Each structure stands twice: as structure tokens, then as C-alpha cells.
Amino acid sequence: MKKLVVFALIALLSLAMVFAAGSSEKSEMNKLDKIKAAGKLIVGTEAQYAPYEFKDANANFVGCDIWLAQQIADSIGVKLEIVDMSFDGIIPAVTSGQVDIGIAAFTATPERAEVIDFSSSYETSTQYLIVKAGNENVYTTKASLKGQKIGAQKGTNQSQIVKNGFPESELFELAKYPALALEVQNGNIAGLVADQAAGESIIESSEGKLVKANFTFDPEDGAVGTKNAVIQKGNPELVAAVNEVIDRVVADGSFLEEFNKAVELAATLGL
Numbered sequence: 001m002k003k004l005v006v007f008a009l010i011a012l013l014s015l016a017m018v019f020a021a022g023s024s025e026k027s028e029m030n031k032l033d034k035i036k037a038a039g040k041l042i043v044g045t046e047a048q049y050a051p052y053e054f055k056d057a058n059a060n061f062v063g064c065d066i067w068l069a070q071q072i073a074d075s076i077g078v079k080l081e082i083v084d085m086s087f088d089g090i091i092p093a094v095t096s097g098q099v100d101i102g103i104a105a106f107t108a109t110p111e112r113a114e115v116i117d118f119s120s121s122y123e124t125s126t127q128y129l130i131v132k133a134g135n136e137n138v139y140t141t142k143a144s145l146k147g148q149k150i151g152a153q154k155g156t157n158q159s160q161i162v163k164n165g166f167p168e169s170e171l172f173e174l175a176k177y178p179a180l181a182l183e184v185q186n187g188n189i190a191g192l193v194a195d196q197a198a199g200e201s202i203i204e205s206s207e208g209k210l211v212k213a214n215f216t217f218d219p220e221d222g223a224v225g226t227k228n229a230v231i232q233k234g235n236p237e238l239v240a241a242v243n244e245v246i247d248r249v250v251a252d253g254s255f256l257e258e259f260n261k262a263v264e265l266a267a268t269l270g271l
Contacts, residue, residue: 031235032076035100041073041080044099046087048176050201050271051262052105052227057269064259065103068122068229072101072245086175088155091116094232101242105195107157107225117233120243121226122250123259127161128199129213131191132184136211139190145169151180151192157225158193165221177202185209195225197263205270 045053053063061082073080090102108118149172152158162171172189174180180192203210217223231239249255
């Protein structure tokens with residue numbers, strides 16, 4: 001009887017060691033290996049920012065950033081899963097592991113680099129100050145914007161540009177650009193700041209109600225920025241896999257080609 005008990009204990013200990021080994025192996029997997037094991041790449045984005053990420057007439061996710069996400073998933077050998085969320089929620093979702101990476105026309109900034117890692121850049125863009133038609137020669141300097149409200153999407157680089165570069169103006173933040181555009185059209189705020197591609201899309205969809213102000217941003221205000229994917233810190237393998245794709249599509253011109261296609265598609269949708 002005692003021998004049976006001993007054998008039973010040995011068997012239980014052996015099983016425990018097997019499970020422990022399996023658990024340890026899983027815990028030692030890096031982020032890239034976990035994505036491969038799961039069979040999918042989960043990408044966080046904010047799909048109201050044409051031409052980078054938006055939805056077509058059939059509610060499909062489209063845009064040059066979505067195309068880029070698909071290239072990364074294909075390169076890793078997994079399916080792509082897009083999670084649409086508020087822009088200011090993407091970086092927290094990346095850092096917490098809710099999503100694997102964030103692709104939403106993120107501009108690389110020192111503040112963001114403290115909490116996340118950036119991929120290689122895939123585009124460089126400047127900023128537009130978008131105002132109500134007729135005001136393009138009214139708001140041409142920082143002095144002319146003194147005491148005025150300037151709009152920016154919450155959590156964006158544009159928000160920081162307004163906050164840091166326009167101390168005598170009032171930052172007005174909303175979660176979505178279409179809502180900000182309406183505030184400008186209705187005269188509730190003087191203008192809004194958006195990067196060039198998104199700015200042109202906003203102006204195009206306004207049917208002549210919005211225009212680019214004859215305003216030049218100071219370089220020190222962060223007016224020129226790069227577009228990068230954001231990745232949870234401490235995952236060099238995943239960063240390398242993402243960079244391999246980005247470096248390739250930038251070098252061969254395919255990202256630029258998809259960017260131009262996205263601009264055309266957004267225009268047909270009135271975005």
C-alpha cells in the first residue's frame with residue numbers, strides 16, 4: 001500500500017514538473033513568438049483619420065496605415081486583427097498588452113518615447129492650421145491667435161504643438177477630427193491643427209467651408225514630424241520584424257503608392 005502511495009506521489013510530482021516546464025516555456029516566449037503562437041497580430045488604430053486609417057463604403061478598414069499593418073502581419077505569417085479605439089487610448093492599450101502594436105499616424109516625440117518604443121519612420125509630414133473660409137489671411141501669426149481657441153485631436157502631437165507653441169492661445173481638444181472641423185465651421189474656435197495629409201482631407205471634405213491658413217509653423221514647435229508604429233517597450237524582436245517591413249515598403253515606394261491610393265479613395269468618399 002505504501003509503495004502505491006509513493007508511486008502516486010511520484011506521478012503527481014512528474015506531472016507538476018511537466019506543467020511547470022510548459023508554463024515556464026510560455027512565459028519565456030518573446031512578444032513576437034507569442035503573436036506567432038496566437039496566429040494573429042492585433043493592431044490598435046483610430047479609423048477616422050483619412051488617408052491613414054478610415055472605413056470605406058462597406059465599413060471595411062482601409063487606408064495606407066491599414067495596408068501597412070497587413071504587410072506586417074503577412075510578413076510575420078499571421079492574420080491581422082484591427083481594433084478601432086480612441087486615439088488617446090492606443091498607447092495605453094499597447095503598453096498594457098491589449099493590442100500588439102499601434103498604427104495610427106503616430107508622430108515620434110520624446111514624451112511618447114518614455115513609455116513606448118517607435119518603429120522606423122514611414123513618412124514625414126508638416127502641419128496645417130485649418131480655418132473657416134475667409135479667415136485664411138486673418139490668422140497668419142501667433143499674435144493674431146492670441147486669446148483664440150485652437151483645436152487639436154486629444155492625445156495627439158498636434159495637441160502638444162498647440163499647448164507648447166501657442167501659450168497665449170487656448171487649446172481646445174476633442175476626440176475626433178470631424179467634430180473639430182464642425183467647431184471651426186461654426187465659428188466656435190479659430191482653427192484646428194492637423195498634419196498635411198489629414199489636413200488636406202479635412203479641407204477637401206468641407207465643400208469649401210474650410211481652408212488652410214496662410215500660417216507658417218515654427219520648426220521648434222514640432223511642426224515637422226515622422227510617422228511611426230508604436231510597440232510595447234522591451235520587445236526588440238517585434239520591433240525588428242516591424243522595421244524590416246517598414247524599411248522595405250519605404251525603399252521600394254510601395255507605401256507611397258498606397259498612400260496616394262488612400263488619398264484618392266478618401267476623396268471619393270468625401271473624407
